[in-house]
Amino acid sequence: MMKLYRRQFTALAAATMLTLPALGASAQEVTLKLGHLANEENSWHKASLKFAEDVASLTDGRVEVQVFPNESLGKEIDLINGMQLGTADMTITGESLQNWAPMAALLAVPYAYSSLEQMDEVASGEIGDQIEAEIIEKAQIRPIAYFARGPRNLTSNTEIMTPDDLDGLKLRVPNVPLFVKTWEALGAAPTPMAFSEVFTSLQNGTIDAQENPLALIESANFNEVQQFVNRTEHVRSWIYLTISEMSWNKLSEEDQQAVLEAAQNAQDYERELFLADEERLEQVLKDKGMTFVDSDAEAFATAAQDAVLANVSEDIKPVVEELFAAQE
Known part of the structure; x- marks a missing residue:
């Protein structure tokens, strides 16, 4: 089991004495509202419900967590702003926090993590500590657990084995400059586009391909307009369960x-759900007619690294260099 947040326990007394309420605090009743963007079937939501249940049990009902999926409390950035103003309590968020804490960009750097295990080592190690400390200091939001996200894979109607196969491929990417520059360097023609427009654009040939985790490939029915899932696994990332300071x-x-x-407990539970879901999703997509291609991930990673280093911020560049070196 990951021991990520247990290490914080012993440091709590010193960090919190200044802000503790007076005597009788243990009897205080607090309601925390946790809003997030996922739907009810998502492992993040199920883990959030587990978290709420355990909080109630472990505090003998002194703390209640109410969970609101589907952006019903607001969009991610709105909730972050609310948490800083004291009008919202909790959310699930990740690299969006780089708007306040530059190191949060490390949560989603192309080819920074070659495996789930390596990502765990970083998230639960010294670099993870530094990211969390900066988020607490600069965003006034405290990460208390993290969830893995499925690696992003490239879907297309032709097999993509190596970067050479990308020549001129019209590829939808999210509007993230680092992603755009990296795909350009790999030889594709990346096109930033809202996710809601992707299916129609694939259908009418405006674009040839797109990249996302399996969960989104399945839920968006891209199997109807794309034949191949190319296992590029170009971005592995995690996301935090957070609470306002x-x-x-x-x-x-x-x-x-x-x-x-x-x-x-929620982190461990979510990991179990996540691993089972990744296996299930691959089979579902195969059953719907998609073919999985074992792309040359090493060739992609090697070709992408220079572009990544040229386009990450100076704040995190030394860390990214360190992460790349660890894979050699």
Whole structure:
């Protein structure tokens, strides 16, 4: 099991004494609203419900967590802003936090993590500590657990084995400059586009290909307009379960400990769901007629690294160089 957040327990007393309420804090009743963008079938939502259940149990009902899926409390950035203002309590968020804490960009750098295991080592190690500390300091939001995301793969109507096969491929990418520059360097013709427009654009030939995790490939029915899933696995990333520092500081030390324990339980539970879901999704897409191609991930990674280093911010460039070196 990952011990990621248990290491925070012993440091809590010193960090929280200044903000603890007066005597009787353990009897205080607090309601925390947790809003996120995923739907009810998503492993993040199921893990959030597990978190809420454990928080209630571990605090003897002193802390209640209410979970709101489907952006029903607001979009990700709106919730982050609300958490900083004290009008929202919790959300699930990731590299969007780089708007405040530059190191959060490390959550989704192309080819920075060659495997789920290596990503775990970074997220739960010294670099992860630095990312979390900067988010707490600069965004006033506290990561208390993390969830893995499925690697992004390239779908197309031709097999893509090596970067040479990308020549001129009209590829939809999210509007992330690092992604655009990296695909350009690999030889494709990347086209930033809203996700809602992708299916129609594939259908009418405006674009040839797109890239996303299996969960989105399946839920968007891209199998109807794309034949191949090319295992480029070009971005592995994680995302944090977070709490506003304002909301965190309303909790007694005892309840903070309980919240961290519940968060660790949720992290472990989500990982089980995630691994099972990745296996299920591949079979579902195959059953719907898609062919999986074992692309030369090493060739893609090698070709992409220079472009990544040329386009990441100076704040994180040394860390990205270190992550690339660790794979050699």
